[in-house]
Amino acid sequence: MKNYYVMTLFPDMVEDGLNTSIMGKAIEKKIINVETVDIRAFTKEKHGHVDDYPYGGGAGMVMQAQPVYDAYRFIEDKVKEKPYVIYMTPQGKVFNQAKAKELSHKDNIVFLCGHYEGIDERVLEMIVDENMSIGDYVLTGGEMPAMVMIDSISRLVPGVLGNDASWEDESFSDGLLEYPQYTRPEVFMEKKVPGVLMTGHHANIEKWRHEQSLKRTIERRPDLLSENKGAGCKNDNDTLIEEMIKYYKGAPKRIQHFLKVYEFASMIGRMENIDSGVQHILETAAIVHDIGIKKCEKKYGKCDGSLQEKEGPAIAAKMLRKLGYNPDVIARCGYLIAHHHTYSDISGIDYRILVEADFLVNLYEDNADKKAIITAYDRIFRTNSGKMLCRTMFALDTSGFAEKAGTNDNNCL
Ligand code: ADE
Numbered sequence: 001m002k003n004y005y006v007m008t009l010f011p012d013m014v015e016d017g018l019n020t021s022i023m024g025k026a027i028e029k030k031i032i033n034v035e036t037v038d039i040r041a042f043t044k045e046k047h048g049h050v051d052d053y054p055y056g057g058g059a060g061m062v063m064q065a066q067p068v069y070d071a072y073r074f075i076e077d078k079v080k081e082k083p084y085v086i087y088m089t090p091q092g093k094v095f096n097q098a099k100a101k102e103l104s105h106k107d108n109i110v111f112l113c114g115h116y117e118g119i120d121e122r123v124l125e126m127i128v129d130e131n132m133s134i135g136d137y138v139l140t141g142g143e144m145p146a147m148v149m150i151d152s153i154s155r156l157v158p159g160v161l162g163n164d165a166s167w168e169d170e171s172f173s174d175g176l177l178e179y180p181q182y183t184r185p186e187v188f189m190e191k192k193v194p195g196v197l198m199t200g201h202h203a204n205i206e207k208w209r210h211e212q213s214l215k216r217t218i219e220r221r222p223d224l225l226s227e228n229k230g231a232g233c234k235n236d237n238d239t240l241i242e243e244m245i246k247y248y249k250g251a252p253k254r255i256q257h258f259l260k261v262y263e264f265a266s267m268i269g270r271m272e273n274i275d276s277g278v279q280h281i282l283e284t285a286a287i288v289h290d291i292g293i294k295k296c297e298k299k300y301g302k303c304d305g306s307l308q309e310k311e312g313p314a315i316a317a318k319m320l321r322k323l324g325y326n327p328d329v330i331a332r333c334g335y336l337i338a339h340h341h342t343y344s345d346i347s348g349i350d351y352r353i354l355v356e357a358d359f360l361v362n363l364y365e366d367n368a369d370k371k372a373i374i375t376a377y378d379r380i381f382r383t384n385s386g387k388m389l390c391r392t393m394f395a396l397d398t399s400g401f402a403e404k405a406g407t408n409d410n411n412c413l
Contacts, residue, residue, distance in 0.1 A: 002032045002106075002157055004150050005075045005083065007068065008113040008143055009050065011036035017147045026160040034150060039063070042070040051116050060117030068112070068123045075110055083108040085129050086149070087119075088142025092131030095149055097172035099132075103149075104156035111149065113142030176328060177221055179212035214332055218278055218348060225277025225328065237280075239323055240287050247291070247319070254293065257361060262286040264357035264389065271385035274349050281329055282350040285336040286357060288316040292337065305341025312337040343380060356386035360393065370394075 006014045014036050019027065026032045043050050044066060051061035075083060084106050086092075093099075103109060112119070112128065134145040154160050171178040182193040196208045217224050241259070248254040265286035269279045292312025296303035299311070313334035320330045336354055346352050359380050363373050373394045381387045391397050 001030055002104075002154070003079070003108045004032065004034045004154075005108070005110045006034065006036045006113060006143070006146050006150075007039055007071050007075070007110060008036055008141075008146075009039055009115055010113075010141070010143055011038045013143050014147060017143075018150060022160065023151060023154060026154055026157070029159065031157060031159045032154050037071050037075060039067050039071045042074065043067040054117065058117070062117050063114060063119040065120040065123035068119055069126065072110070072112075072123075072127045079108045081108070083110045085110040085112060085127050087112045087114070087124060087128040087131050088133075088145040088149075089114060089118075089131050090133045090136070090138050092133040094136065095132050095134050095145075095152070097152075100149070100152040101156055103153045109153075111142070111146035113146050115141045172224075174213075174328075175224055176213040177216045177224070179209040179216070210331065211335070214328055214335075215348065217328075218281075218332070218350070222275030222277045225275075225281065225326075237283055237287060240284065240320070243319060243323065244287055244291070247294070254290065257365065258287055258290055260361045261289060261354075261357045264360045265353050268353045268357060268383055268385045268389070269350075272349065272353070272383050274353075278350050281332045281336075282353055284320070284325065284329060285333040285340075285350065285354055288312075288319065288333060289337055289340050289354060289358065291316045291319070309338045309341055346382075349383075352382055353386065356381055356383060356390075360386070360389055363390075363394065
C-alpha cells in the first residue's frame, strides 16, 4: 500500500478533498492510504500557536521549527524508516508527469504544507528531501498543491484506475499530448468521425494517432519537444551535419545544397520566432531532407521528388536513431522528408519553412527564370521572412535580378 502523509494546519481541507471519487475509492480499497498530520497538535506553546514574527523584521508570520519537527518525527516513528519529504512551495521545481511517475514507485511520501510567510529554514534543512511547486503562481498554502500531486501520483498506482492501461497512452505519458478521441454518434452536426478510426485496422489507427499526437504537441505545446524537456530531443546537429557530409562524400553539390537549405530554414525559423522544439525538428529535417537521393539514383537511375519522398524517411530514421535522436523528432522528420516535394497541403510551420528554404536554394541552383520565381513566390512562400528573403535575393521588387543564377547540372534537387 502507498502511504501519503500530509503535514498541515488544515487537515479537514485535505481529507474532504481526497475522500471522494476515484481517490476515495482507492483509499476505501486500501490501495493508497492518505493520513493527515495536524502540525498544530504538536506545538508546545500554551496557546496553541505554531507561528511567530520573523527575525530581522518583515511582513507576516513564520511557522516555527518545533511543531513541524515533532510532527515529522511522529511520522518517522510510524513508518520506521526515513520517509521521502516533499515541501510544497512555489520555490520548488515544477511538478510534471515524469515526476508523478517517479514518485508513484515510492511507498511513503510526506507532503509538508506551509502557510503564512513560510517555515523556519532550520527544520526544512533537517527534514526536506525535495521542494515542489505546482506552477509559477503563489497560493495561500501547500494543501491544494499536495492534493494535486497525490491525485496525479495515485492514478499511476496499479489498481487505482479501473483500467490499468488507460493512463499509458494519454497526454504526457510519452512526452506528447494525447490524440483526439471520438465516441458515438458517427456523425454529430454534420461532423464525421475520422475515417481511419472506423476501419478496424489497428496499425493504421495507431499510426494516425501518433501523427495526431505529434501534430497537436507541435501546435499546442511545442515546448514539450524542446531540449531537455519531456520528449528530450538531443540537439546535436553538428554531428548530424558531419555524418551527412560523410554520407555525401565526393558529392560537394549535395553537401552545399543541404547546408544552404539548413541555413535558410534555421534563419527563417528564428526570424519567425518559432518554438525551440519545432526549430530543432526543422533544422534536423533540413539537414537530411534530400537523403533519399543517393539510393534513388542507385535503385531507379533517377531521383524525382516522389521517389525521394518514398526512400528518404527510412534512411534518415536509421541515421538519426544511430545518433540518439528522440523518436518523436525522427517521426516528424520522416513526415517532412516524405512530403517536402508535396505542396498541396502544407500543414505545420516546420513543413512550410522547409519548403520555402528548399525553394530559395533550388530557384537559384535550377537557374529559374523570372516567371518561375514569381510563380513560386506566389504559390509557395507564406512566412514574412521567407517572402522577404525571396523578394530580396531575386530582386523581385525591382525590374531585374540581382545576379544571373549559376549553371545547374543537377536536376535532382
Ligand atoms: N504554496 C504556495 N504556492 C504554491 C505553489 N505554486 N506550488 C506549491 N506550493 C505552493
